Amino acid sequence: MKKLMISALLVLCSVSVSAHTLWVLPSHFVLSSEDSWISVDVSAANMTFVADKGVSPANLSIVFPDGERHAFSQSYQGKRKSQADHQLTMDGTYRIELAGPARYFTFFEEDGERRRLMVNKQERAEKIPANATNVVTTRSRGRALSYVSVNAPNKTALALHNEGLELKLLTHPADVVATEPVQWQFMLDGQPAADVQIELSREGELYRDTAGREVLTSDAEGRIRFTPPEPGRYVLEASLQQESTSALADRVRESLTLTFEAALP
Template sequence: MLKASLCALIIFTASYSAAHDLMVLPAKSIVTKAPDKVAVDVTATHGVYRFDKPVTPNNISVYGPDGEKIRNIGTIIKSATRTSFDLAVDSDGTYKILYSYPESSYATTYTIGARNTKKRERLSKSQLEGVIPNDAKNIETVKSTRYAMSFVTAKTPTFEPLEPTNTGFEVIPVTHPADYVNGEEIAFKALINGNSIAGVTVEIRAEAGIYNSDLETLSLATDQEGIASLTMENAGRYEAVFSYESDSQDPEADKEKFVVFYTFEVVHE
């Protein structure tokens, strides 16, 4: 099991960096007791805990303390930089907030000409005919699946919202999100179709890194059991990005890429 600390930091630039991060940003992750309201923003951004672009409201889902999807989460407002709603914390327990695209996306890259100029089209393999030049080289199609999540817990943690669906690529908190404390180990697990995955890249970025240049990106990876663990020396809010790439089982792509964006809070003790 890998351990790391934000006292020993590594700068790491990932291949996903060209795209916007997806961030689910609840105003607080711990609620003393229910009932209560928690403001939630969802945004696509290049900055940690910064707003850039709104997202589609229909792709937001909330799961209650019993793990069941809440059918009506109330009014959702889409502004210029974010999509927002008030989470109704009606009972004690843990709530999962999820932003996910209903379908995967495809992108094909290729090079053309004597200078091998790189081009990109948002197309699957079967859609390329007649679109890219016949002399195109280094053609590669990648199928991408991305989602973002965060958790809010009122008083007593529940574990039902943390359970995997065992479908596709998933990141599961091993340590309950309500128990993230500075100086104590935090563990995550990566699964694909219910099976553990080794070698998933995990990047941790601190919100405080915007103001403190010493807090640079931390990089680690999952072990043979799909586990990555670390100890945060500093309390605060963080973004963890889990990234995994494999050969595609889909004939429409050469490779598949999975990314999960997880925002969480570490409390001081």
């Protein structure tokens, strides 16, 4: 299957990697014993799972099946990829997340020149010149996610925060099976997000004549439906840009990637 992209570029963990997809890739998606260790690769790349640029793991965390968030016990940033390890000490589903806080950018023109300040709408009045024109403030946020289940999967770590672009996993990640339909739902600030554009891609792109990426769009209720054609690891990439009525921004630009595995049928 294919890779998902929407308005390009993930601004995750306070690092912008232009024209690259940022992903987190766990060494295992399903484990059968407690106290197993998980290793996670983090990279930004043009080709699916072909590591290209190491990304800081500073904002990488793991949510345990009881909902408690932890920093990884050890991590390393390399040139091509970064890596982190942690011990999984309980049964259930874990959420691996690379995400930084939302950032605000105010763009404006002054004397015919395009300028930018990192301030929100409430802050910009005191920061931008009095003669500024075409003033627009954008809220930008991104996340890279994956889920790992040990023995009996549960849903605590799947809970949404109703903030930014999120994915409601109607089909549990541990239940994704090749040749069987999957249904997920995009949400923006807790509400269904229509017209989210997505690319879905499958590992092995380096060894195929065509990338074989599948492009999807969420429906009026924010839902997407697809069927993984074969077992393996996939990455879904989505982004959304739209006008906002927020007191802090005129526009929102959100992006999200999810790495998951389709099991043997």
